[in-house]
Amino acid sequence: MTEPTVLRSLNPEQRQAVQHLEGPLLVLAGAGSGKTRVLTTRIAQLIAEHGVDPAAVLAVTFTNKAAGEMRERVRLLLGSEPAGLWIGTFHAIGARLLRRHAARLGWTPNFTIYDAEQAVRVVKRALERLNLPLKRWHPQAVHAGISGAKNQLVGPAAFASTALDAFSRVVADVYPLYDAALREQNAFDFDDLLMRPVELFLDHADVLDAYRRRFRFLLVDEYQDTNHAQYRFLELLAREHGNLMVVGDDDQSIYRWRGADIRNILDFEKDFPDARVVRLEQNYRSTRRILDAANRVIAENMRRKGKTLRTDAGAGEPLTRVEALDERDEADWIAAEIEQRLAEQPERTPREFVVLYRTNAQSRALEEAFRTRDLPYQIVGGTRFYERREIMDVLAYLRLISNARDAGAFDRIVNYPRRGLGDVSRDRLLAWAAERALSPLDAAARAAEVPGLGPAAVNAFVALAQLLQRYRALAPRLPVAELLGKLVEEIGLLDALRDEGPEGEDRIENVGELVAGAAEFDARRESEAEDEDSPDATPLDLFLQKVALLTDVDRHDPEARAVTLMTLHNAKGLEFPFVFISGLEDGLFPLARAYDEPEELEEERRLFYVGITRAREKVYLTHARMRRRAGELLACIPSSFLRPIPPELLDERTTPGLARLRDQDERRWAFRRVRRRRGEPAGAGFGDGDGGDGVAIDYSDSQDSPRFIKGERVRHPQFGSGTIRELTGFGPELKAVIDFEQVGRKKVIVRYANLQREY
Secondary structure (H helix, E strand, O other): OOHHHHHHOOOHHHHHHHHOOOOOEEEEEOOOOOHHHHHHHHHHHHHHOOOOOHHHEEEEEOOHHHHHHHHHHHHHHHOOOOOOOEEEEHHHHHHHHHHHHHHHHOOOOOOEEEOHHHHHHHHHHHHHHOOOOOOOOOHHHHHHHHHHHHHOOOOHHHHHHOOOOHHHHHHHHHHHHHHHHHHHOOEEEOOHHHHHHHHHHHHOHHHHHHHHHHOOEEEEOOHHHOOHHHHHHHHHHHOOOOOEEEEEOHHHOOOHHHOOOOHHHHOHHHHOOOOEEEEEOEOOOOOHHHHHHHHHHHOOOOOOOOOOOEOOOOOOOOEEEEEEOOHHHHHHHHHHHHHHHHHHOOOOOHHHEEEEEOOHHHHHHHHHHHHHOOOOEEEOOOOOHHHOHHHHHHHHHHHHHHOOOOHHHHHHHOOOOOOOOOHHHHHHHHHHHHHOOOOHHHHHHOHHHOOOOOHHHHHHHHHHHHHHHHHHHHOOOOOHHHHHHHHHHHOOHHHHHHOOOHHHHHHHHHHHHHHHHHHHHHHHHHHOOOOOOOOOOOHHHHHHHHHHOOOOHHHOOOOOOOEEEEEOHHHOOOOEEEEEEOOOEOEEOOEHHHHHOHHHHHHHHHHHHHHHOOEEEEEEEEEEOEEEEOOEEEEOOEOHHHOOOOHHHEEEEEOHHHHHHHHHHHHHHHHHHHHHHOOOOOOOOOOOOEOOOOOEOOOOOOOOOOOOOEOOEEEEOOOEEEEEEEEEOOHHHOEEEEEEOOOEEEEEEHHHHOOEEOO
C-alpha cells in the first residue's frame, strides 16, 4: 500500500482526517459521507505509514456487522491480517476484557452473558423474594431502572441514596439482590459489559495502566450514540496520550431512550480542548433532491453542530408524498407501488426496497398486504432466530455446559426432553440447593442426598449432571459444531421435536441451522489469528458470547430476495435504493409524548432524517387520514416533520382508496346542493341509502372506507350539532356515540341517523 494510492481516492476533508496523527480528533461525518472508509484508511495509514503496531490500535463501533466490515477493509488495505488489532463493538470489547480479568471482579472466565429476557427473569425472582406484587411493579420496568443506573455507572448503594419516589425505592431494593444473583450464577448482563470494565479500570490501576500502554490509538465510530459508561471507558484509556479519534453525526443521535447522551459529541471540544474538527459533508449515497429534503428537515433542530450535505449526483426523482385512507389502504398502496416498480424495471429485485415505520405494531398491515400480493419480505426486529423456543432450549444446554452455575438454564432444560421429573421433585432439589448454597446442577449430582426424592427422580437428576459434566470435559477439545451435534443426538431432541408434528419439522430445521451457524463460527475462528480473550475461555464460551451479542441489524440479510420491513431505529447504518417511510402522522411520528419535551422532539426529527438519508434513489413518504390505534379508529393529521420539505421537491399523490372516498363525498355534496335548489330537505332519501338522481350513498361499506371517524363534528336533523366520541361495529351495524351540544350524549345507528359532516 503506497500513500498516494490510498489518499488519491479521498476528498480533501477525508484526507485531513486520515492524515491526522496524534491528538484528539472529532470527525463530524454526515450520512453517506464515507466515514467507514476514513476510519479504516486511517488505521491502515497508522500501521503501514507510521509503523504503529496493530496491537496498539483499538477501534470500537456499534454493530458486529460494522466491526466485521472494518476488519475486512483494513485487511485488504494492508494486504495481510493485522494481528493484534482489536476491532469490535463496545459490548464485545467489554466481554473480551472481562474474559481476561474476570477473577479480579469475582467471576470466572466462562461466565454467561444474560440477554434482556433472562435478566428480567432474575429481576422477577428478586421481586418475589421481596414479596412485592408483580402486577404493580413490573419486572421489565424494574430491570429498565437498573439498566439506566448501570449505564450511568451508578451502583446499588449510590442508587439507594438518591431513591426518593416509590418506584425508585423498589428498584433500590431489587438492585443489590439482582447483582448478587448474577454473581452467584457467574453471569453478566449487557449493561455489565459496559459498566464492569470501567469498574475494573478504576479499582485496578495496574490493569488500566497496562491497557493505556497497549492502546496508543483509539478510534470510535457512531460516537453520538455513546452513553456515560462508554464515554468514561474511552476517557480513561485516552486521558494521558489523547490519541482519540471519534467519528459521528450529531444529526443521527437517535438512542437517547437507551441512555445515549448527545452531549458526548456536542461537548467533545470541551472535554478535549486541543481537538481538531473535520466535517465530512460530501455525500456519496443519495440524489440531490433527497439531500435537499433531509437538510431542510434537520435544520429545524436547535441542538446541533451544523452541516449541510451535498452531492455531485444528479437531482434524481422527487420525493413522493402519499395520503392514504387508513393503514390498510396505505399498506396496499406501498405493496402495489413496489410490485409496479418491479414489473417496470425487471432488473430490480425486492431486496432494493425497504419499508420503515416508527413502531413495530405498524408491520401488521404491511405483512397482510405483502402476503396478499405474494411479495416476499423479511422483518428485522421480529421474532429472532435465537429467541425461538427450540434454539433457546439448545442454547440453555450449551450455557450449562459452559457455566455450571447458570440457574436459569438449568430450570429451562431440567425436564426437556422429558426425563420424568415433575415440579415437586425440581422444587425439592432447588430448595435443598439453596439451603447449602449450591448451584442447581451441583445439587443434581448429589440428588441421592435430597430428602423426599424417589429413586426415578434421583437417577434422572444424576444422569443429567453426568451428561453435562462429560460435555464440559469435551468443550475445550471439540469444535462447537461437533459438540453441538453430539449433544442434540444424545438427548434425543430431534425425536422430541418430531413428536410435535408438522411444526416440529420446522423446529428441526432451525436446530440444523444452529449447527450450521456453529460450523461457520468454527471455520472463521480457525482463519482469524487473533490473540484470544482468555486462555481459559473455550470455543463454546466464545460461541455463546457471539450469539448473545448479536443485534437486530446483524440479523438483516442484505442478500435475501425480499423487501425489508423494519423500524427506523433498526435502519441506522443501512442503505437501500428505494425507501418508504410510513405512518407520518402527528402522534405516531413524532410520537405524541415528544411534544412535551423539546429534546425528545428533536430526537424524533433526527430519526426522520436518518430514514430519509437511507435512500439512494427514491423516497416515499406516506400518511393516512385515519388509523386504528389501540383498537380505536382515530382521525390523523400529517406529521409536522413534513412541513419543512418544499413543494418543488415533492410529487404529491393520493391512494385510489382515498380518491374513491373523495369522489363519493363530492357526489354526495353535489346531490345535497341539487336537493336544496329544489327546495327539498338536503338529507331526504339518505336513510335508506338511496341518494336519488342516480347518486347512491352507501352506509354499508366495510372498515376499509368508513364514512365517519372519532372526533369528527357532525349534525343530526333532530339533535343538532355534536362530536363523535365512539364508533363501534361495521357496515350497516355501525353505531356512533355522539356528544350533542343541546341534548347531551346519544347513541345512534349511523345508517338511519341522517348525519351530516360539519366542515
